[in-house]
Amino acid sequence: LKESFIVSGSQDLTLKIWKLPESISSKQVKGQLPGMEGLHAACTEKAHDKIMFVSRGTQLVTSGSDGLLKLWTIKTNECVKTLDSHEDKVWGLHSNKLDNALVTGSADSSIVLWKDVTETELAEELAKKEDEILKKQELSNLLHEKRFLKALGLAITLDQPHTALIVIKAILQEPQGKDDLEKNLLRLRNDQKEAILRYCTIWNTNSRNCHEAQCVLNILLTHVPPDTLLQYSGIRGTVEALIPY
Structure with a gap:
Protein backbone atom coordinates (compact mmCIF):
# COMPACT_ATOMS: atom_id res chain seq x y z
CA LEU A 1 0.00 0.00 0.00
CA LYS A 2 1.28 3.46 -0.86
CA GLU A 3 -0.71 5.30 1.84
CA SER A 4 0.40 5.63 5.44
CA PHE A 5 -1.68 3.28 7.55
CA ILE A 6 -1.89 1.39 10.81
CA VAL A 7 -3.36 -2.00 11.62
CA SER A 8 -5.46 -2.94 14.63
CA GLY A 9 -6.59 -6.30 15.98
CA SER A 10 -9.63 -6.75 18.16
CA GLN A 11 -11.41 -9.15 20.50
CA ASP A 12 -14.29 -9.14 17.98
CA LEU A 13 -12.09 -11.28 15.67
CA THR A 14 -11.42 -8.49 13.15
CA LEU A 15 -8.31 -6.94 11.65
CA LYS A 16 -8.65 -3.38 10.38
CA ILE A 17 -6.30 -1.31 8.23
CA TRP A 18 -6.68 2.43 8.94
CA LYS A 19 -5.52 5.18 6.60
CA LEU A 20 -3.72 8.11 8.14
CA PRO A 21 -4.41 10.84 9.05
CA GLU A 22 -8.13 10.36 8.38
CA SER A 23 -8.32 7.26 10.63
CA ILE A 24 -11.10 5.81 8.51
CA SER A 25 -11.43 2.03 8.21
CA SER A 26 -10.43 1.18 4.64
CA LYS A 27 -10.16 -2.59 4.81
CA GLN A 28 -11.58 -5.14 7.19
CA VAL A 29 -11.19 -8.88 7.64
CA LYS A 30 -13.91 -10.54 9.68
CA GLY A 31 -14.11 -13.87 11.45
CA GLN A 32 -16.58 -16.71 11.29
CA LEU A 33 -19.59 -15.38 13.15
CA PRO A 34 -23.27 -15.66 12.11
CA GLY A 35 -24.25 -12.88 9.74
CA MET A 36 -20.66 -11.69 9.18
CA GLU A 37 -19.25 -11.63 5.67
CA GLY A 38 -15.56 -12.19 4.97
CA LEU A 39 -12.96 -14.88 4.43
CA HIS A 40 -14.04 -18.39 5.27
CA ALA A 41 -11.67 -20.04 7.75
CA ALA A 42 -9.41 -16.98 7.68
CA CYS A 43 -9.75 -15.90 11.30
CA THR A 44 -8.77 -16.67 14.86
CA GLU A 45 -11.37 -18.39 16.97
CA LYS A 46 -10.85 -16.14 19.99
CA ALA A 47 -9.07 -12.88 19.21
CA HIS A 48 -6.13 -11.16 17.49
CA ASP A 49 -3.53 -10.41 20.18
CA LYS A 50 -0.31 -9.60 18.30
CA ILE A 51 0.22 -8.11 14.83
CA MET A 52 3.42 -7.69 12.84
CA PHE A 53 4.29 -6.48 9.33
CA VAL A 54 6.45 -8.82 7.23
CA SER A 55 7.49 -9.19 3.58
CA THR A 62 -1.11 -12.22 13.65
CA SER A 63 -1.17 -14.37 16.75
CA GLY A 64 -4.24 -15.15 18.78
CA SER A 65 -5.63 -16.55 21.98
CA ASP A 66 -6.16 -19.84 20.16
CA GLY A 67 -2.40 -20.32 19.82
CA LEU A 68 -2.44 -19.97 16.03
CA LEU A 69 -0.27 -17.76 13.83
CA LYS A 70 -1.83 -16.54 10.61
CA LEU A 71 -0.12 -14.96 7.61
CA TRP A 72 -2.26 -12.42 5.73
CA THR A 73 -1.73 -10.75 2.37
CA ILE A 74 -2.81 -7.12 2.82
CA LYS A 75 -3.72 -6.44 -0.81
CA THR A 76 -6.23 -9.29 -1.00
CA ASN A 77 -7.30 -9.58 2.66
CA GLU A 78 -6.50 -13.28 2.33
CA CYS A 79 -5.11 -15.59 5.00
CA VAL A 80 -2.49 -17.53 3.02
CA LYS A 81 -1.12 -19.76 5.77
CA THR A 82 -2.01 -20.90 9.28
CA LEU A 83 0.76 -22.10 11.59
CA ASP A 84 -0.08 -24.31 14.55
CA SER A 85 2.57 -25.05 17.15
CA HIS A 86 1.29 -23.55 20.41
CA GLU A 87 -1.30 -24.95 22.78
CA ASP A 88 -2.24 -21.66 24.46
CA LYS A 89 -2.33 -17.90 23.94
CA VAL A 90 0.65 -16.40 22.09
CA TRP A 91 1.98 -13.47 24.13
CA GLY A 92 5.17 -12.64 22.24
CA LEU A 93 5.68 -12.14 18.47
CA HIS A 94 8.96 -10.72 17.15
CA SER A 95 10.96 -10.82 13.90
CA ASN A 96 14.65 -10.36 13.04
CA LYS A 97 16.10 -7.48 11.03
CA LEU A 98 16.32 -9.58 7.87
CA ASP A 99 12.59 -10.21 8.00
CA ASN A 100 13.07 -13.94 7.38
CA ALA A 101 12.45 -15.38 10.84
CA LEU A 102 9.98 -15.02 13.69
CA VAL A 103 10.04 -16.03 17.32
CA THR A 104 6.88 -16.59 19.34
CA GLY A 105 6.32 -17.13 23.04
CA SER A 106 3.19 -18.70 24.45
CA ALA A 107 1.36 -19.23 27.71
CA ASP A 108 2.01 -22.93 27.18
CA SER A 109 5.62 -22.23 28.32
CA SER A 110 7.08 -22.76 24.84
CA ILE A 111 9.17 -20.54 22.57
CA VAL A 112 9.13 -21.34 18.85
CA LEU A 113 11.49 -20.08 16.16
CA TRP A 114 9.91 -19.82 12.72
CA LYS A 115 11.99 -19.55 9.54
CA ASP A 116 10.78 -18.31 6.15
CA VAL A 117 11.28 -21.20 3.75
CA THR A 118 9.35 -19.70 0.82
CA GLU A 119 12.38 -19.52 -1.47
CA THR A 120 13.44 -23.07 -0.53
CA GLU A 121 9.96 -24.42 -1.27
CA LEU A 122 9.84 -22.58 -4.60
CA ALA A 123 13.25 -23.96 -5.55
CA GLU A 124 12.16 -27.49 -4.61
CA GLU A 125 8.95 -27.14 -6.62
CA LEU A 126 10.91 -25.87 -9.63
CA ALA A 127 13.39 -28.74 -9.33
CA LYS A 128 10.48 -31.20 -9.11
CA LYS A 129 8.87 -29.81 -12.27
CA GLU A 130 12.19 -29.91 -14.13
CA ASP A 131 12.70 -33.52 -13.03
CA GLU A 132 9.21 -34.45 -14.27
CA ILE A 133 9.93 -32.85 -17.65
CA LEU A 134 13.16 -34.83 -17.96
CA LYS A 135 11.43 -38.07 -16.98
CA LYS A 136 8.64 -37.49 -19.51
CA GLN A 137 11.26 -36.99 -22.21
CA GLU A 138 13.04 -40.13 -21.04
CA LEU A 139 9.73 -42.01 -21.18
CA SER A 140 9.15 -40.85 -24.75
CA ASN A 141 12.61 -42.07 -25.69
CA LEU A 142 12.04 -45.45 -24.02
CA LEU A 143 8.80 -45.98 -25.91
CA HIS A 144 10.49 -45.05 -29.17
CA GLU A 145 13.25 -47.57 -28.43
CA LYS A 146 10.65 -50.18 -27.33
CA ARG A 147 12.26 -50.55 -23.91
CA PHE A 148 8.89 -51.32 -22.42
CA LEU A 149 9.87 -52.65 -18.99
CA LYS A 150 11.79 -49.52 -18.08
CA ALA A 151 9.08 -47.34 -19.62
CA LEU A 152 6.39 -49.05 -17.54
CA GLY A 153 8.48 -48.72 -14.38
CA LEU A 154 9.03 -45.02 -15.06
CA ALA A 155 5.30 -44.42 -15.64
CA ILE A 156 4.58 -46.05 -12.26
CA THR A 157 7.29 -43.96 -10.60
CA LEU A 158 5.61 -40.84 -11.99
CA ASP A 159 2.27 -42.27 -10.76
CA GLN A 160 0.64 -41.66 -14.13
CA PRO A 161 -2.01 -44.31 -14.88
CA HIS A 162 -2.69 -42.87 -18.34
CA THR A 163 0.99 -43.04 -19.27
CA ALA A 164 1.21 -46.62 -17.99
CA LEU A 165 -1.81 -47.44 -20.15
CA ILE A 166 -0.06 -45.97 -23.20
CA VAL A 167 2.91 -48.25 -22.52
CA ILE A 168 0.67 -51.31 -22.19
CA LYS A 169 -1.18 -50.45 -25.40
CA ALA A 170 2.19 -50.11 -27.17
CA ILE A 171 3.26 -53.53 -25.89
CA LEU A 172 0.03 -55.19 -27.05
CA GLN A 173 0.53 -53.78 -30.53
CA GLU A 174 3.72 -55.80 -30.92
CA PRO A 175 3.54 -59.10 -32.89
CA GLN A 176 3.87 -61.11 -29.66
CA GLY A 177 2.06 -58.50 -27.62
CA LYS A 178 0.38 -60.65 -24.96
CA ASP A 179 3.54 -62.68 -24.35
CA ASP A 180 5.60 -59.49 -24.14
CA LEU A 181 3.09 -57.97 -21.72
CA GLU A 182 3.21 -61.04 -19.49
CA LYS A 183 7.01 -61.03 -19.50
CA ASN A 184 7.21 -57.34 -18.60
CA LEU A 185 4.49 -57.41 -15.93
CA LEU A 186 5.99 -60.38 -14.11
CA ARG A 187 9.39 -58.66 -13.97
CA LEU A 188 7.94 -55.71 -12.04
CA ARG A 189 8.51 -55.37 -8.31
CA ASN A 190 5.59 -56.18 -6.00
CA ASP A 191 4.91 -52.51 -5.25
CA GLN A 192 4.81 -51.84 -9.00
CA LYS A 193 2.41 -54.73 -9.57
CA GLU A 194 0.20 -53.33 -6.83
CA ALA A 195 0.19 -49.93 -8.56
CA ILE A 196 -0.74 -51.55 -11.90
CA LEU A 197 -3.64 -53.37 -10.24
CA ARG A 198 -4.82 -50.07 -8.81
CA TYR A 199 -4.63 -48.49 -12.25
CA CYS A 200 -6.75 -51.33 -13.63
CA THR A 201 -9.67 -50.17 -11.51
CA ILE A 202 -9.51 -46.88 -13.45
CA TRP A 203 -8.99 -48.36 -16.90
CA ASN A 204 -11.69 -50.98 -16.42
CA THR A 205 -14.42 -48.35 -16.10
CA ASN A 206 -13.86 -47.19 -19.69
CA SER A 207 -14.89 -49.45 -22.59
CA ARG A 208 -11.98 -48.13 -24.64
CA ASN A 209 -9.46 -49.34 -22.07
CA CYS A 210 -11.14 -52.35 -20.48
CA HIS A 211 -9.39 -54.78 -22.87
CA GLU A 212 -5.96 -53.71 -21.61
CA ALA A 213 -7.19 -53.79 -18.01
CA GLN A 214 -8.52 -57.34 -18.42
CA CYS A 215 -5.25 -58.48 -20.01
CA VAL A 216 -3.27 -57.13 -17.08
CA LEU A 217 -5.68 -58.62 -14.53
CA ASN A 218 -5.59 -62.02 -16.20
CA ILE A 219 -1.80 -62.11 -16.15
CA LEU A 220 -1.37 -60.94 -12.56
CA LEU A 221 -4.19 -62.97 -11.05
CA THR A 222 -2.94 -66.09 -12.87
CA HIS A 223 0.74 -65.81 -11.99
CA VAL A 224 0.93 -63.92 -8.68
CA PRO A 225 0.20 -66.22 -5.70
CA PRO A 226 -2.88 -65.29 -3.62
CA ASP A 227 -0.76 -64.96 -0.48
CA THR A 228 1.36 -62.34 -2.24
CA LEU A 229 -1.71 -60.47 -3.49
CA LEU A 230 -3.15 -60.37 0.04
CA GLN A 231 0.01 -58.60 1.22
CA TYR A 232 -0.72 -55.61 -1.05
CA SER A 233 -1.86 -52.74 1.15
CA GLY A 234 -4.72 -51.64 -1.11
CA ILE A 235 -5.85 -55.04 -2.40
CA ARG A 236 -9.23 -54.95 -0.62
CA GLY A 237 -10.23 -51.65 -2.24
CA THR A 238 -8.91 -52.83 -5.61
CA VAL A 239 -10.93 -56.06 -5.51
CA GLU A 240 -14.08 -54.24 -4.40
CA ALA A 241 -13.72 -51.80 -7.30
CA LEU A 242 -13.29 -54.65 -9.80
CA ILE A 243 -16.11 -56.92 -8.60
CA PRO A 244 -18.91 -55.03 -10.44
CA TYR A 245 -17.09 -55.67 -13.73
Whole structure:
Protein backbone atom coordinates (compact mmCIF):
# COMPACT_ATOMS: atom_id res chain seq x y z
CA LEU A 1 0.00 0.00 0.00
CA LYS A 2 1.28 3.46 -0.86
CA GLU A 3 -0.71 5.30 1.84
CA SER A 4 0.40 5.63 5.44
CA PHE A 5 -1.68 3.28 7.55
CA ILE A 6 -1.89 1.39 10.81
CA VAL A 7 -3.36 -2.00 11.62
CA SER A 8 -5.46 -2.94 14.63
CA GLY A 9 -6.59 -6.30 15.98
CA SER A 10 -9.63 -6.75 18.16
CA GLN A 11 -11.41 -9.15 20.50
CA ASP A 12 -14.29 -9.14 17.98
CA LEU A 13 -12.09 -11.28 15.67
CA THR A 14 -11.42 -8.49 13.15
CA LEU A 15 -8.31 -6.94 11.65
CA LYS A 16 -8.65 -3.38 10.38
CA ILE A 17 -6.30 -1.31 8.23
CA TRP A 18 -6.68 2.43 8.94
CA LYS A 19 -5.52 5.18 6.60
CA LEU A 20 -3.72 8.11 8.14
CA PRO A 21 -4.41 10.84 9.05
CA GLU A 22 -8.13 10.36 8.38
CA SER A 23 -8.32 7.26 10.63
CA ILE A 24 -11.10 5.81 8.51
CA SER A 25 -11.43 2.03 8.21
CA SER A 26 -10.43 1.18 4.64
CA LYS A 27 -10.16 -2.59 4.81
CA GLN A 28 -11.58 -5.14 7.19
CA VAL A 29 -11.19 -8.88 7.64
CA LYS A 30 -13.91 -10.54 9.68
CA GLY A 31 -14.11 -13.87 11.45
CA GLN A 32 -16.58 -16.71 11.29
CA LEU A 33 -19.59 -15.38 13.15
CA PRO A 34 -23.27 -15.66 12.11
CA GLY A 35 -24.25 -12.88 9.74
CA MET A 36 -20.66 -11.69 9.18
CA GLU A 37 -19.25 -11.63 5.67
CA GLY A 38 -15.56 -12.19 4.97
CA LEU A 39 -12.96 -14.88 4.43
CA HIS A 40 -14.04 -18.39 5.27
CA ALA A 41 -11.67 -20.04 7.75
CA ALA A 42 -9.41 -16.98 7.68
CA CYS A 43 -9.75 -15.90 11.30
CA THR A 44 -8.77 -16.67 14.86
CA GLU A 45 -11.37 -18.39 16.97
CA LYS A 46 -10.85 -16.14 19.99
CA ALA A 47 -9.07 -12.88 19.21
CA HIS A 48 -6.13 -11.16 17.49
CA ASP A 49 -3.53 -10.41 20.18
CA LYS A 50 -0.31 -9.60 18.30
CA ILE A 51 0.22 -8.11 14.83
CA MET A 52 3.42 -7.69 12.84
CA PHE A 53 4.29 -6.48 9.33
CA VAL A 54 6.45 -8.82 7.23
CA SER A 55 7.49 -9.19 3.58
CA ARG A 56 8.40 -5.50 3.35
CA GLY A 57 5.02 -4.40 4.59
CA THR A 58 2.96 -6.40 2.10
CA GLN A 59 1.84 -9.04 4.61
CA LEU A 60 0.79 -9.32 8.22
CA VAL A 61 1.41 -11.99 10.83
CA THR A 62 -1.11 -12.22 13.65
CA SER A 63 -1.17 -14.37 16.75
CA GLY A 64 -4.24 -15.15 18.78
CA SER A 65 -5.63 -16.55 21.98
CA ASP A 66 -6.16 -19.84 20.16
CA GLY A 67 -2.40 -20.32 19.82
CA LEU A 68 -2.44 -19.97 16.03
CA LEU A 69 -0.27 -17.76 13.83
CA LYS A 70 -1.83 -16.54 10.61
CA LEU A 71 -0.12 -14.96 7.61
CA TRP A 72 -2.26 -12.42 5.73
CA THR A 73 -1.73 -10.75 2.37
CA ILE A 74 -2.81 -7.12 2.82
CA LYS A 75 -3.72 -6.44 -0.81
CA THR A 76 -6.23 -9.29 -1.00
CA ASN A 77 -7.30 -9.58 2.66
CA GLU A 78 -6.50 -13.28 2.33
CA CYS A 79 -5.11 -15.59 5.00
CA VAL A 80 -2.49 -17.53 3.02
CA LYS A 81 -1.12 -19.76 5.77
CA THR A 82 -2.01 -20.90 9.28
CA LEU A 83 0.76 -22.10 11.59
CA ASP A 84 -0.08 -24.31 14.55
CA SER A 85 2.57 -25.05 17.15
CA HIS A 86 1.29 -23.55 20.41
CA GLU A 87 -1.30 -24.95 22.78
CA ASP A 88 -2.24 -21.66 24.46
CA LYS A 89 -2.33 -17.90 23.94
CA VAL A 90 0.65 -16.40 22.09
CA TRP A 91 1.98 -13.47 24.13
CA GLY A 92 5.17 -12.64 22.24
CA LEU A 93 5.68 -12.14 18.47
CA HIS A 94 8.96 -10.72 17.15
CA SER A 95 10.96 -10.82 13.90
CA ASN A 96 14.65 -10.36 13.04
CA LYS A 97 16.10 -7.48 11.03
CA LEU A 98 16.32 -9.58 7.87
CA ASP A 99 12.59 -10.21 8.00
CA ASN A 100 13.07 -13.94 7.38
CA ALA A 101 12.45 -15.38 10.84
CA LEU A 102 9.98 -15.02 13.69
CA VAL A 103 10.04 -16.03 17.32
CA THR A 104 6.88 -16.59 19.34
CA GLY A 105 6.32 -17.13 23.04
CA SER A 106 3.19 -18.70 24.45
CA ALA A 107 1.36 -19.23 27.71
CA ASP A 108 2.01 -22.93 27.18
CA SER A 109 5.62 -22.23 28.32
CA SER A 110 7.08 -22.76 24.84
CA ILE A 111 9.17 -20.54 22.57
CA VAL A 112 9.13 -21.34 18.85
CA LEU A 113 11.49 -20.08 16.16
CA TRP A 114 9.91 -19.82 12.72
CA LYS A 115 11.99 -19.55 9.54
CA ASP A 116 10.78 -18.31 6.15
CA VAL A 117 11.28 -21.20 3.75
CA THR A 118 9.35 -19.70 0.82
CA GLU A 119 12.38 -19.52 -1.47
CA THR A 120 13.44 -23.07 -0.53
CA GLU A 121 9.96 -24.42 -1.27
CA LEU A 122 9.84 -22.58 -4.60
CA ALA A 123 13.25 -23.96 -5.55
CA GLU A 124 12.16 -27.49 -4.61
CA GLU A 125 8.95 -27.14 -6.62
CA LEU A 126 10.91 -25.87 -9.63
CA ALA A 127 13.39 -28.74 -9.33
CA LYS A 128 10.48 -31.20 -9.11
CA LYS A 129 8.87 -29.81 -12.27
CA GLU A 130 12.19 -29.91 -14.13
CA ASP A 131 12.70 -33.52 -13.03
CA GLU A 132 9.21 -34.45 -14.27
CA ILE A 133 9.93 -32.85 -17.65
CA LEU A 134 13.16 -34.83 -17.96
CA LYS A 135 11.43 -38.07 -16.98
CA LYS A 136 8.64 -37.49 -19.51
CA GLN A 137 11.26 -36.99 -22.21
CA GLU A 138 13.04 -40.13 -21.04
CA LEU A 139 9.73 -42.01 -21.18
CA SER A 140 9.15 -40.85 -24.75
CA ASN A 141 12.61 -42.07 -25.69
CA LEU A 142 12.04 -45.45 -24.02
CA LEU A 143 8.80 -45.98 -25.91
CA HIS A 144 10.49 -45.05 -29.17
CA GLU A 145 13.25 -47.57 -28.43
CA LYS A 146 10.65 -50.18 -27.33
CA ARG A 147 12.26 -50.55 -23.91
CA PHE A 148 8.89 -51.32 -22.42
CA LEU A 149 9.87 -52.65 -18.99
CA LYS A 150 11.79 -49.52 -18.08
CA ALA A 151 9.08 -47.34 -19.62
CA LEU A 152 6.39 -49.05 -17.54
CA GLY A 153 8.48 -48.72 -14.38
CA LEU A 154 9.03 -45.02 -15.06
CA ALA A 155 5.30 -44.42 -15.64
CA ILE A 156 4.58 -46.05 -12.26
CA THR A 157 7.29 -43.96 -10.60
CA LEU A 158 5.61 -40.84 -11.99
CA ASP A 159 2.27 -42.27 -10.76
CA GLN A 160 0.64 -41.66 -14.13
CA PRO A 161 -2.01 -44.31 -14.88
CA HIS A 162 -2.69 -42.87 -18.34
CA THR A 163 0.99 -43.04 -19.27
CA ALA A 164 1.21 -46.62 -17.99
CA LEU A 165 -1.81 -47.44 -20.15
CA ILE A 166 -0.06 -45.97 -23.20
CA VAL A 167 2.91 -48.25 -22.52
CA ILE A 168 0.67 -51.31 -22.19
CA LYS A 169 -1.18 -50.45 -25.40
CA ALA A 170 2.19 -50.11 -27.17
CA ILE A 171 3.26 -53.53 -25.89
CA LEU A 172 0.03 -55.19 -27.05
CA GLN A 173 0.53 -53.78 -30.53
CA GLU A 174 3.72 -55.80 -30.92
CA PRO A 175 3.54 -59.10 -32.89
CA GLN A 176 3.87 -61.11 -29.66
CA GLY A 177 2.06 -58.50 -27.62
CA LYS A 178 0.38 -60.65 -24.96
CA ASP A 179 3.54 -62.68 -24.35
CA ASP A 180 5.60 -59.49 -24.14
CA LEU A 181 3.09 -57.97 -21.72
CA GLU A 182 3.21 -61.04 -19.49
CA LYS A 183 7.01 -61.03 -19.50
CA ASN A 184 7.21 -57.34 -18.60
CA LEU A 185 4.49 -57.41 -15.93
CA LEU A 186 5.99 -60.38 -14.11
CA ARG A 187 9.39 -58.66 -13.97
CA LEU A 188 7.94 -55.71 -12.04
CA ARG A 189 8.51 -55.37 -8.31
CA ASN A 190 5.59 -56.18 -6.00
CA ASP A 191 4.91 -52.51 -5.25
CA GLN A 192 4.81 -51.84 -9.00
CA LYS A 193 2.41 -54.73 -9.57
CA GLU A 194 0.20 -53.33 -6.83
CA ALA A 195 0.19 -49.93 -8.56
CA ILE A 196 -0.74 -51.55 -11.90
CA LEU A 197 -3.64 -53.37 -10.24
CA ARG A 198 -4.82 -50.07 -8.81
CA TYR A 199 -4.63 -48.49 -12.25
CA CYS A 200 -6.75 -51.33 -13.63
CA THR A 201 -9.67 -50.17 -11.51
CA ILE A 202 -9.51 -46.88 -13.45
CA TRP A 203 -8.99 -48.36 -16.90
CA ASN A 204 -11.69 -50.98 -16.42
CA THR A 205 -14.42 -48.35 -16.10
CA ASN A 206 -13.86 -47.19 -19.69
CA SER A 207 -14.89 -49.45 -22.59
CA ARG A 208 -11.98 -48.13 -24.64
CA ASN A 209 -9.46 -49.34 -22.07
CA CYS A 210 -11.14 -52.35 -20.48
CA HIS A 211 -9.39 -54.78 -22.87
CA GLU A 212 -5.96 -53.71 -21.61
CA ALA A 213 -7.19 -53.79 -18.01
CA GLN A 214 -8.52 -57.34 -18.42
CA CYS A 215 -5.25 -58.48 -20.01
CA VAL A 216 -3.27 -57.13 -17.08
CA LEU A 217 -5.68 -58.62 -14.53
CA ASN A 218 -5.59 -62.02 -16.20
CA ILE A 219 -1.80 -62.11 -16.15
CA LEU A 220 -1.37 -60.94 -12.56
CA LEU A 221 -4.19 -62.97 -11.05
CA THR A 222 -2.94 -66.09 -12.87
CA HIS A 223 0.74 -65.81 -11.99
CA VAL A 224 0.93 -63.92 -8.68
CA PRO A 225 0.20 -66.22 -5.70
CA PRO A 226 -2.88 -65.29 -3.62
CA ASP A 227 -0.76 -64.96 -0.48
CA THR A 228 1.36 -62.34 -2.24
CA LEU A 229 -1.71 -60.47 -3.49
CA LEU A 230 -3.15 -60.37 0.04
CA GLN A 231 0.01 -58.60 1.22
CA TYR A 232 -0.72 -55.61 -1.05
CA SER A 233 -1.86 -52.74 1.15
CA GLY A 234 -4.72 -51.64 -1.11
CA ILE A 235 -5.85 -55.04 -2.40
CA ARG A 236 -9.23 -54.95 -0.62
CA GLY A 237 -10.23 -51.65 -2.24
CA THR A 238 -8.91 -52.83 -5.61
CA VAL A 239 -10.93 -56.06 -5.51
CA GLU A 240 -14.08 -54.24 -4.40
CA ALA A 241 -13.72 -51.80 -7.30
CA LEU A 242 -13.29 -54.65 -9.80
CA ILE A 243 -16.11 -56.92 -8.60
CA PRO A 244 -18.91 -55.03 -10.44
CA TYR A 245 -17.09 -55.67 -13.73
